[in-house]
Amino acid sequence: MIGIFKSMYITFATMLRTPVTIEYPAKHRDVPQRDRAFPILLWDKEVDEPFCTGCHACERACPVECMTVTMKDNPLHADEKSTRRKIVDEFWIDYGRCMRCNICVEVCNFEAIAMNNTWAGHELSKFDRNDLVLDLQQLLSQHKQDKIDAWVAE
Amino acid sequence: MLALTYDVGNIWLDSLLGVLALVALMTVSALMLIWLERKISARIQMRLGPMRVGPYGLLQTAADALKLIGKEDLRPKTANRWVFELAPFAVFVPTFAALVTIPFTRDWAIAFLDLGLFYVVAVTGLAFVGFLMAGWASDNKYALLGGMRAAAQLISYEVPMVVTLVAVAMVAGSLNLSEIVLFQNRIPLFVWQPLGFFIFIVAALAELERQPFDIPTAESEVVGGPFIEYSGIRWSMFFLASYTSLLIYSLLGSIVFLGGWEWPLGTEAGLWLQILLILVKTSLFIAFFMWVRFALVRLRIDQLMSYCWKVLIPLAFLQVFLNGLVLVYGWPDGFLLLTSGAGLALAMYIIYRAVDTEPRELRMVPARGGGSSAQAATVDATGSG
């Protein structure tokens, strides 16, 4: 019987402690700076263009092949506004396939891609799978609007 | 004495009003009890529990009930139609019928029966038929297992329950619930018959199918047992019935063993005090049943049966025997307290001995690294945790 009383005691004792859960959609816990949701592209505010040059490095390294990148000549480079000769033309990431492994961020030489570390990157439920394929504008919009403080290692 | 319905002369109207009052009581209390159980479980598990619908989630169960009513009433194709559809009623009606004769205060009840105790026990004992029907008709092996378990468990735990209540009726000299309360007067019966009280609680837990006796509905084994194929309104009837029986057994326990609406400080309490007293006593029972549910694990079916037949029933008869001695020889109540207390100690000792509670020692093999762990020597690694 002693053990049964012990179980009763410990359940009673925990009843008096403060709960550890929060009401999730109403309250959010802070995500850490390194939080990895899904990859997004970064926007170079000085020259008003994406950092990404469309070099395909991430596309080749991605283990699940969920990215598609194309490259074009940079019109701003012709105007001597930008140092990038080539720039990204189209960019798609299929969030439905991405396994959030961070490899694309690691291989990018231009620090043009980062993992989303906000709640917006997690709460992505959609009714249609195709809505999870994001194009260039959608990928850029978060950083463009300063909604994100991207973290890239080193 | 029928305070609930005394202003209407017609007997049919009387009964109708009484039934309506009971239905209202049953539904509201079941909703509240479910909410309470969810809150208590949440606090034990350090969660918040339902918080969204209404203040502190009070309306959550009402919302759930609405959802359940709106759900489709599914029936497996191979199920036996009539048995399947009637099973919820076979569980629901007995629990409902038992509520009829339970007095809430000295003069509040739907019907004061002279055989009240007998009636309650007899009627609640019928519920197992419903479980068996549900288990059999669902055409599902889990449901069948669960139904069989339910039948075995409910029938065998009926025996110690009845025997202890017989012991109570012996000393009270009546089967009328109000008279049992009046008999207890200032000192409730559990003081004199702790053994009977203990057996009653254990048997009630088993009848209610709550941990540690939730074997028929065991979530991790038979996945809800007899209810597995039910959905919507029929499923909620099972649910309603189970919480109503929780209420019934708590009321019964507080009337028979805790002295109902009487208390040690004086008899002839006023109406409001009576209501308060019975409410508090019933709540104590309910809180205890809920607390136990989240503190204990489930027994196995063979252990459950052997515990009932080998421990509880002999002890229940011991209680009857002791009461008989006291009645025949007119010994003082103190004798009853002593012997019954000794019986309770015996019951606990049996639990203690029947189980191999010897603490097991783990053999600890040290893994001691030399290497560069100069500081490591200071760290105590014997693992007192």
Added chain:
Amino acid sequence: MVQEHELEPETVDIGVNMGPQHPSTHGVFRMVLTIDGERVVDVEPHIGYMHRGAEKLSESMDYRAAIGFQDRTDYLAQFMNEQAYCMAVEELLELEVPERSEYIRVILCELNRVTSHLMFLGAFGIDLGYFGTSFTYGFRERERIQDIFEEVTGDRLMYAYFRPGGLAWDVPDNFVQMVRDVLPHTRQGLKDLDLLMTQNEIVAVRTKGIGAMSAEESINWGLSGPLLRAAGVDWDLRKDKPYSIYDRFDYDIPLGSHGDLFDRFLVRLEEARQSLCIVEQALDQLPDGPIMPEKMPRRLRGPEAEVYTAVEGARGEYGVYLVSKGGDKPYRLKMRSPSFCNLSALRDMTVGSYVADAVAILGSIDIVLGCVDR
């Protein structure tokens, strides 16, 4: 005329299909029980519902990219899988892992062992019949440790943090303090679970002497990890074949004597405590320095060789057998998954017990279906 044998009721054994959608089969495991009343006559496990070809996938991509797939095998002890894989690649490429990385790896692995065991203790309680209480006690503390993992690696479940040669990036500055802050909570959680279950008589009757396996049988079945140690076999890769820097710490290996469910429970409880001791020592000794070797090749190209490395995972020996025929991809990668090997003994443990025990026995093996099916 009534004949003699007609008086005997004829009973048939019924087959009960437990899983793949059953609350206590720990994922998509299916066992077909043949039961006679409440007794189990036969068990037939069916696996493969979660086969994703992790081995083949890892063979189709280079050594760095395959890290992400290691997490997804044993998804409750991810760091150990990464550790085993990285060790295999390091041995193949002859990379020297810096001290600091080794220490961080050990800390994370041991914390991971604690989270895995907390998960076991919680789920085991549910299998025995707790209505969620043990589970939330375990998860409460597991979440705190996972917060550290998220702080360090950025993800809560699929860390992909170890790299052949070291780590992806350094831990945050307040890492040591963070871990130290969490340890008392974890101890408290283990203590809660201890109070809740260890001495409880009902837990005792449900677990003592159930599903017992002798030391000899356990060895013959190739069991490893807590299951083997509960049977009393003194075998722990951390001690007997020290890898990484495990030979620098002082700790105890708990051994059971009966090999039944109760011993498995106790061994895991104690092992979690010992892991906390290791974490404390490692935190004390954590050196500064680089996290990647200095001469780290940009592309990882392996020579023609075969290596086998094994770590003491939370469930037993997790091994990676790597065959390279040159190039940047493994020719063959075989994972020795402890869940799979331990599961093979299920039939021997279960036959003859009750249905309720079958569930508890399966729980005590502590399988992870991602690891069984890979």
